[in-house]
Amino acid sequence: xxxxIISFISVVISLYATFxxxxxxxxxxxxxxxxxxxxxxVWVASVAFTIVFISSIMFLVNGKRKWxxxxxxxxxIGVVFITLTIVTGSIWAKPVxxxxxxxxxxxxxxxxxxxxxxVYLIIRSVAGDNMKQAKFAAVYSIIAFIDLPIVYISxxxxxxxxxxxxxxxxGGIEREMLITMMITLIACTLFFIILLRERINLxxxxxxxxxxxxxxxx
Amino acid sequence: MNTxxxxxxxxxxxxxxxxxxxVSMFTFSLIIIxxxxxxxxxxxxxKNIVSPAVLWITFLFSGTIGLSRSxxxxxxxxxxxxxxxxxxxxSLIYLGKFTxxxxxxxxxxxxxxxxxxxxxxxxxxxxxxxxxxxxxxGTAGFVxxxxxxxxxxxxxxxxxxxxxxxxxxxxIPVLLNSVRITSSLLNGNTLADNSASLQVLIAFDIIxxxxxxxxxxxxxxxS
Numbered sequence: 001x002x003x004x005i006i007s008f009i010s011v012v013i014s015l016y017a018t019f020x021x022x023x024x025x026x027x028x029x030x031x032x033x034x035x036x037x038x039x040x041x042v043w044v045a046s047v048a049f050t051i052v053f054i055s056s057i058m059f060l061v062n063g064k065r066k067w068x069x070x071x072x073x074x075x076x077i078g079v080v081f082i083t084l085t086i087v088t089g090s091i092w093a094k095p096v097x098x099x100x101x102x103x104x105x106x107x108x109x110x111x112x113x114x115x116x117x118x119v120y121l122i123i124r125s126v127a128g129d130n131m132k133q134a135k136f137a138a139v140y141s142i143i144a145f146i147d148l149p150i151v152y153i154s155x156x157x158x159x160x161x162x163x164x165x166x167x168x169x170x171g172g173i174e175r176e177m178l179i180t181m182m183i184t185l186i187a188c189t190l191f192f193i194i195l196l197r198e199r200i201n202l203x204x205x206x207x208x209x210x211x212x213x214x215x216x217x218x
Numbered sequence: 219m220n221t222x223x224x225x226x227x228x229x230x231x232x233x234x235x236x237x238x239x240x241v242s243m244f245t246f247s248l249i250i251i252x253x254x255x256x257x258x259x260x261x262x263x264x265k266n267i268v269s270p271a272v273l274w275i276t277f278l279f280s281g282t283i284g285l286s287r288s289x290x291x292x293x294x295x296x297x298x299x300x301x302x303x304x305x306x307x308x309s310l311i312y313l314g315k316f317t318x319x320x321x322x323x324x325x326x327x328x329x330x331x332x333x334x335x336x337x338x339x340x341x342x343x344x345x346x347x348x349x350x351x352x353x354x355x356g357t358a359g360f361v362x363x364x365x366x367x368x369x370x371x372x373x374x375x376x377x378x379x380x381x382x383x384x385x386x387x388x389x390i391p392v393l394l395n396s397v398r399i400t401s402s403l404l405n406g407n408t409l410a411d412n413s414a415s416l417q418v419l420i421a422f423d424i425i426x427x428x429x430x431x432x433x434x435x436x437x438x439x440x441s
Contacts, residue, residue, distance in 0.1 A: 060436055115387045122383065126375045132440040136370050139433045140384065143363060146425060147388050153418055154391040157398065 040188035048078030225314025
């Protein structure tokens with residue numbers, strides 16, 4: 001409950017910072033404000049898919065149901081957030097680049113990431129019983145995760161236009177903008193933790209329900 | 219090593235007797251390449267960019283048929299159970315199936331390439347020896363994950379339908395790099411000019427061969 005309250009407050013602060021506190025960008029103008037939320041969602045999606053990767057390995061190593069539940073829950077939330085990333089990115093790109101979509105390395109990788117984890121969810125729904133579904137999904141998510149850097153490198157061999165905000169070649173960033181971005185990242189992360197916890201509980205309840213049903217049948 | 223060789227010889231022998239996988243795979247590749255050639259205008263200056271894509275899409279589509287057929291054969295009379303009961307390491311079974319799939323796909327591709335040269339009006343020259351090398355590397359990339367996913371998809375409710383859905387997004391790096399190198403070779407560049415793409419291609423093959431060796435047992439146990 002406490003977590004929900006903190007998360008709610010941080011989301012409100014993040015909205016305030018995004019729309020009022022942060023200065024307007026000189027070249028891109030107001031549309032740049034969508035960027036904070038865009039970064040937040042892509043951050044959450046990356047965290048989620050890293051969790052899927054690690055918990056899939058853990059599942060294959062020791063076969064415990066809790067790891068499977070964790071990877072399923074994180075994957076579902078990750079797909080939602082990466083969808084938001086693509087949508088917000090497109091809305092941002094149209095006025096700035098003049099196009100909704102282009103095959104630049106980051107966009108290519110994001111698109112493939114999106115498809116890969118949708119396929120992951122498809123596997124979970126068609127693979128039949130629990131054990132098989134869990135193993136197939138785990139194997140697929142490991143392959144998918146290793147695949148992504150190679151996709152990025154391959155796409156990189158062509159030139160890219162996505163902005164590199166940090167690191168070499170990246171331009172500087174205003175202090176207010178940096179603070180706004182940090183607040184948004186924290187807000188999104190807290191929201192993600194709540195969603196993840198709820199999703200795990202839901203899956204545990206389903207397990208309990210199954211158990212109770214099978215007992216009644218006997 | 220003996221295990222791998224016996225799996226390969228078993229696969230080749232059964233294919234020699236029935237020939238249905240090879241015939242269907244090759245006919246399919248022929249149809250695709252004809253269709254592309256028919257519907258596209260190949261006289262333009264874009265030819266060297268478009269035709270490699272056609273070639274690799276053809277390899278990919280007909281390869282998928284071969285991969286899924288090769289595992290379906292194991293399932294048909296429950297032959298896979300026999301393989302699993304044999305007291306050998308599961309990773310050796312993977313390597314055996316990988317090699318035989320690679321041989322089948324390469325056989326199909328080696329016959330497809332001359333047809334490609336004729337239809338798209340190229341010369342039979344030195345370039346195509348290099349393209350053969352790229353074909354080998356690219357196909358090895360296809361087969362590393364393809365062997366794994368064929369076993370996976372045939373064990374689900376969707377069966378063959380699932381294979382392309384699983385498989386195509388993952389092998390996109392292979393497709394991108396193979397097409398890029400082939401296109402560059404057709405434009406008269408050398409292999410050395412494409413060293414970056416070549417390295418990525420080889421890295422993909424090695425990484426996913428290792429991943430297949432490690433992960434195959436989790437898939438095959440659930441057959």
